[in-house]
Amino acid sequence: MATRYVFLFSEGDGKNKQLLGGKGAGLCTMTQLGLPVPPGFVISTEACLDYFEQGEQFPPELMPQVRAAIASVEKAQGRGFGDPPNPLLLSVRSGSAVSMPGMMDTILNLGLNDDTVSGLAARSGDERFAWDSYRRFISLFSSIALGIDGDHFHRALETLKRDRKARFDTDLSTEDLRNLVNIYKLIVRGNFGKPVPSDPYEQLALAVRAVFASWNGKRCVDYRREFKITSEMANGTAANVQAMVFGNLGPRSATGVAFTRDPGTGENAFFGDYLTRAQGEDIVAGIRTPKPISELRTEMPEVFQELLGVREKLEKYFHEVQDIEFTVEEGRLYMLQTRNAKMNAAAAVKTSVDLMRDGVLSKEDAILRLNPSQLSQLMYRQIDPRFKIVPIAAGIGASPGAASGSVVFDADEAERQSRAGRKVILLREQTKPEDVHGFFAAQGILTAVGGKTSHAAVVARSIGKPCVSGCGDIRINHLEKSASIGEHKIEEGTVLTIDGTAGRVWLGEVPTREPDMSEELNMVLRWSDGFRTLAVMTNADTPADALRARKFGAQGIGLCRTERMFNAADRLPVFQELILAEGKEERQRLLERLVPLQKQDFKAIFRAMEGLPVTVRLLDPPLHEFLPSEDEVERDIENLKRFQSALENINQLPDILKAVDPHLGSVITMDTVMVKNLEKLQRFGLDKKAAQRKAEVLRKVRAMKEVNPMLGHRGVRLGITYPDIYEMQVEAILEAAGELIKERVDVHVEIMVPQVCTGQELKYVQGMIKRIEKRVSERLEVAIPYKFGTMIEVVRACMRAGRLAEMAEFFSFGTNDLTQATFSFSREDAENKFLPLYNERRILQDNPFEILDVKGVGRLMMITVEWGRKTRPDLKVGICGEHGGEPAAVEFCHSINLDYVSCSPYRVPIARLAAGQAAIKAKRGILNPPK
């Protein structure tokens, strides 16, 4: 049986996005809901895949099915495809299962040629419209299907407009457009060697080919990689062929893009832009700044009312905010697209609350529809409201959040500078799909032209970058790579701050402050808390971090690193002395200076976390990280030597002079040289010692040098070779806890050992803690309960989980180190050397340091949990690596029955939401099982 590749809108199954693509499915659904959709059909994604499978050839069944479908459209429209007196024009649009805005290609007005353009003019009674459509067709078709650079057409249009002193396209006359068509034809001949084919079926075949080809084009492939769109999520693109309707057919025609609710705030208000006398791409490309949809109410009241009905019908059907495209042709409304709206986090959260309250969504669905990663947008810093300086420009607040950076004028430069570690703001007249890599690289985006639905706005919102669009005061000089805003000259490197919430621009860097969590966000997170079984803890090393995390809902500290307690300005010199000290007594003396300082640190953190567990990790980094580098010490020694020899020369000066003239020498000795340099010479005496000391430091630094520091002398290995350091830490922790307990503060201490690879290490430290606990609790006369556990960050610890659980009451996966050990990747080396290529070539889907590697590291984790709990069924197991706040990792942790995740304070809300979603999915049986 021949494969069915072609589905009329009235036939296609709107639920089957995989086959029909999102756009096609939406058109089918709308058609079948009785909404006004111009007739057309979908060429399925399967046709696209078979096209590539067969060496970029159409499957033989395809074109006959297309011809049959066109016959049906011709019949419905009463027009003929390529029929000169009464031509049917078509649009061809791509559309895959996952929406990739602006990524794939669209061709309009297909079917026009020198013959049919006259027919169109005659039938529409609008010659100007016909020629406007024709010139649009040629430029769009040529750039997409023939591969001619669109700039040629753009420049020709701009030149003509300048000639005619036309401000907008609409100011051009029919004659102008007819000329333009001729110019365009010359461009096509010049660049392509032959004209645009006049046979409409040939046009159609080329257009469908171009749509298919765009799926494997660089832009599209990059986008899928960036957004991690796998072939399971979307495979191939459909091509949607539809009868044209014309937003550019006279003043009662228009085209528009709208959201059923405000995608920036979530407010339940119809939201969008439209342009009269325009075709769809004019809005999306941001070529003219459009009017807000509210103006349509007065400009075309019936159309507006009908649109409100459509809006209601669609939300009711999809249970989701919709992003729609429509065209008004001579006062008649046509729907061209509907899809679930991309919203920023605030809007997504607000609409979840509203839809749940309105009974459209259940609480579970209201939670599930949110993207946890997106919440980080709400954690973005905002312009400090106390900052009163007047902005230099205002535009449209197209994507919220504040950002500062140096201006760059193109996406490549943005990428280059960002790679070099610079924060940049991408400033463009308007953005295009090929600029997307610049969005990822930039802190924020600022455009001179375009509304809330312009390319810049849509993309910025979808990736959560601040964006100000349509900032009309900006004048860009592309040649000079400079711009002006009012009297301000902006050059590459000028620092700007933008506020994408309010649509403001400032010169220089502006102070920002932390965000508050909105009431809606708190509500959604509380709902999620009601479902989740995973506890969410935080990684915090200071009382300030601890309090912040607590505000975001952290249920304790899962990782309190102690290295900062050695690095602070008042401790580092003491700790460095300790590292250099040889004698037992001297070590003891230095350690005793550190105990009270660390005890104060611990007390402050325990107080901040009163009532919640605080997991303290004993010292982890190698000692050489606390000493200056070899180069630094060598430089210091060199400088000291130079200084000394300079002083020695000064010192000899009087003697030399005395030899010349005894009297003179002594005068100078007493007077000029000696007195002046007395101080210096005293320092010289000291410096001799300093030099010795530095030499000693150098010796030690060299002795501590490691070939592979990642696999070196650190963590518990230090605790065993220098037990006095761990003893000091344990004493400080337990004294802090004990003293607070005596003050009736509710303290829950957990002590965690890093880098463990064998049970004996844990046994050693456990013995040490028990001894110290006995001593401290006797001295303070108070019981000090504590839990004892281990990081799991060495592969051998996974293999020995059963043995470790004999001693450890809890495990905490350190997935950063564990990932390095599992892959034998050194993170900094891998990310600088081969990992980008690995991701590009799809050797690895993700950077495993960002996205938890479920198949490798995850499998080790599963084994560990299983073996650990075999020994100790109530073993508490969590994760405290960077992955702890990454939604997919949180879901995985739920699926392997961890007890908690721990992440940075700002990621706590994300983890709370992701944990709730995981629990709901598990309940519904739709959670991915661990592999």
Next chain:
Amino acid sequence: MATRYVFLFSEGDGKNKQLLGGKGAGLCTMTQLGLPVPPGFVISTEACLDYFEQGEQFPPELMPQVRAAIASVEKAQGRGFGDPPNPLLLSVRSGSAVSMPGMMDTILNLGLNDDTVSGLAARSGDERFAWDSYRRFISLFSSIALGIDGDHFHRALETLKRDRKARFDTDLSTEDLRNLVNIYKLIVRGNFGKPVPSDPYEQLALAVRAVFASWNGKRCVDYRREFKITSEMANGTAANVQAMVFGNLGPRSATGVAFTRDPGTGENAFFGDYLTRAQGEDIVAGIRTPKPISELRTEMPEVFQELLGVREKLEKYFHEVQDIEFTVEEGRLYMLQTRNAKMNAAAAVKTSVDLMRDGVLSKEDAILRLNPSQLSQLMYRQIDPRFKIVPIAAGIGASPGAASGSVVFDADEAERQSRAGRKVILLREQTKPEDVHGFFAAQGILTAVGGKTSHAAVVARSIGKPCVSGCGDIRINHLEKSASIGEHKIEEGTVLTIDGTAGRVWLGEVPTREPDMSEELNMVLRWSDGFRTLAVMTNADTPADALRARKFGAQGIGLCRTERMFNAADRLPVFQELILAEGKEERQRLLERLVPLQKQDFKAIFRAMEGLPVTVRLLDPPLHEFLPSEDEVERDIENLKRFQSALENINQLPDILKAVDPHLGSVITMDTVMVKNLEKLQRFGLDKKAAQRKAEVLRKVRAMKEVNPMLGHRGVRLGITYPDIYEMQVEAILEAAGELIKERVDVHVEIMVPQVCTGQELKYVQGMIKRIEKRVSERLEVAIPYKFGTMIEVVRACMRAGRLAEMAEFFSFGTNDLTQATFSFSREDAENKFLPLYNERRILQDNPFEILDVKGVGRLMMITVEWGRKTRPDLKVGICGEHGGEPAAVEFCHSINLDYVSCSPYRVPIARLAAGQAAIKAKRGILNPPK
């Protein structure tokens, strides 16, 4: 019920070595076999453990049981312990379940005091003997039980001998000995504060305490650590208390040590030494050079005949060569010890063959009794027989093998120099147990005094180090740290060569050659081959290595590293250019120069291994290993600069001179300076380019620097980032194979990919190989069969074994890297920083880079095998890390059903034997199951 701690020799269970120790069990067995053993009893190892358990106190039951046993001995001997007229004297000897020669303590003549010495004199009718025994007792007891430095007694004896012009102890008169006793008593008072207790029970209690204490003494603990004697193998020492018999009682008395067969060759000939008028320790300590046992046949014919009977009886009973100690007291033979003989590898192999042929042992038992690691002795180099220079000295060939090194005069120095990477020969008058660390450090041992059973000989044989003992021409001056051999002056650092097989010493380094495998060894290995199921392959990178391994029985190459093919003198410059090259064409040109060179290498190896598989590993090390280090390049650049500026000055010289005197300047220009320096100046021109080039190298070297090279850009990661290198290698391999196949050579190529962590990597390389194979086989018009597989050396590869096995036809564990990744230990850092302490504190039992870590790495291996074979049931799995030739690892590999092990050529025989043993043990159900 009270614990039974004491067992009479007539009662104890000779099979229970754990309880009675080896020596005690032997004495019980001999007694119960009816051999002439002086009566006595064993205080069990349990008593020792309880002694430590109870805070170094005897358990209360102990002494009453001892008194009862002594009563029984008194009765048997008709003497009284401490009875002045008729004293019973006792020996107290330690003895644990595992023989630790010379490690623990022995006290003789216990029961003597000022009263009983007279009784002994009267009863023996030999006053001299009584006082000789008494002085021996005081010195031995005081140094062992009272902790006085034995050197005091030794020096007093030597002083006295010098005074009396006595050559040997036996030349001293009764009066001399009586005086010596008085001097000894003064030494004891001076060093201990009070005299040796006269109460014999007090003496006994102190002696038993000393024996127990020796178990936890440093010497003993070090020994157990070095020889990996765990507490399951031996826990605590027994104390053997036995009636004294006297080898020093007149001319018809003697003491001897013998082996039932020659422990150096395995020859079935009675072998040993004896001394008349001596006590046991005189022989073991090598104080006088003893007579060979054959002389006993004429000196004491009846005793000799009786001894031959004992010899036969013991071998028949134990089915093992025995190491015995005996004493002849006034013509009567007494047996004091029997234990399984420690033999060198040649002897062990020969006796296995002989005992099997004589029907004493089954083939299986003949295999099982051998220690595979010992075979490496047979792989030692021998003095090249073509070397005809006369040695400077001859001694006893006490432990076979040849070794060269610089002389050191004490064990600590041996250890120091060996740590610094120097090869040393330990030269001593005689060795003592406290010298053992020097044995481990030295290449060989040379002593002036002592026979084949001296301490030096026994220890050297047991650890397989060459040893020449009793080299009487050596005169040592300890103060000056020098020695002389004939007219040759030997100082610290003088290089000597010793041949422990023939007992010869040469000045300087003497050429050596490879060993041949003896017929007996070949026979035993063939027997083992008959049992084993594991194949034994070799790691070989050159045809020479391959042929050598084949001679030793290797069944193919399990690991052929290709890095040497880039490092050879004719390739390295080309490969370095390649690393620095940027352009595709230049790279191609350089690669094309490498292909034919590598092809020749592969052809030679394939030919050498005709009929057997050759597993070629594609390039593994990071590219920076092929470039000079950053420091080196910086130094080069510095030197070039200096040279250039020097030349510039010379260059300016004529101008300067011309300015002074135009005529002079031109003369010098033409003549002296210019001509002389013309060549230099030309080089200068070249050097300018050289400096540029060096700067380029420096840039590249810096760019390639890695923070953790162990986890860096290497293995397949290189193959993916620089595919042309792998392509070149694959082309060379397949062309070599194809061309040989056309010549009808039987080639079995296996291509192995290193550092794989994900299936995509393997898929990538597999695709590359398939493409190249197609091209090469079409060009050569011959099919080139090959196998494709992967190293398993990254933890993630273990986790993804099921996926990797979809592509890989074989797995080969790279346990060196896998161990590093599993422990997160960088081998060089760990071994220099914390691993020694970890071993000392028993945090880790072994160095996991030497002994495979079964519990961690081994568990990963098990999982990998299981998951890999689930995908591909006939997956071939092997190991090619250094562990591949380590017997315990071989046994483990058998237990987890690997197909092969691969090891260095010299370890192939070891692996063959270990694999046979593992199969036999498995058959008998005594193989350790994997944990």
